Amino acid sequence: MGKIYTIDATGKSIGRVASEAALVLQGKRLVTYRPDRLPTPFQVEVKNISSMRIVMRKMREVHHRSHSQYPGALRETTFEQAFKKNPEAMVRRIVEKMLPKNRLSQHLLKRIIISR
Numbered sequence: 001m002g003k004i005y006t007i008d009a010t011g012k013s014i015g016r017v018a019s020e021a022a023l024v025l026q027g028k029r030l031v032t033y034r035p036d037r038l039p040t041p042f043q044v045e046v047k048n049i050s051s052m053r054i055v056m057r058k059m060r061e062v063h064h065r066s067h068s069q070y071p072g073a074l075r076e077t078t079f080e081q082a083f084k085k086n087p088e089a090m091v092r093r094i095v096e097k098m099l100p101k102n103r104l105s106q107h108l109l110k111r112i113i114i115s116r
Helices: 014-026 056-061 079-085 087-098 105-109
Strands: 003-008 042-047 063-067 074-078 112-114
Touching: 003 014, 014 042, 014 087, 014 105, 056 074, 056 079, 063 079, 074 079, 079 087, 087 105, 087 112
Parallel strands: 003 042, 042 112
Antiparallel strands: 063 074
16 A cells, blocks of 8 residues: 554553554654645554553553443443453554544544554
8 A cells, every 4th residue: 555654562652652653644744744635655553562561550440431322321341351352443442532533534544554
């Protein structure tokens, strides 16, 4: 597709990795950056997410909530449970929250590759 930008997550915090990935996906490091256009095709590959540094307090206190809009259907899991179940999805979700909420965000999320 284009250039591949690799981020090694070994020993880095999850927020630092996600913010670096979001900056590269948006093209903010390029001289030709425009917020209303897709940047030149960059793919971001995040490696070694299983050896990322995550604060244990955050693992227990941060909750992931989902609701199906039916009464009493609020489901709540801790970050630790969700990360153990599917770490790639959690990293993708954190990167998604750091991207701007506009029509380009879904196109940018297709360009991220996450591996354990």
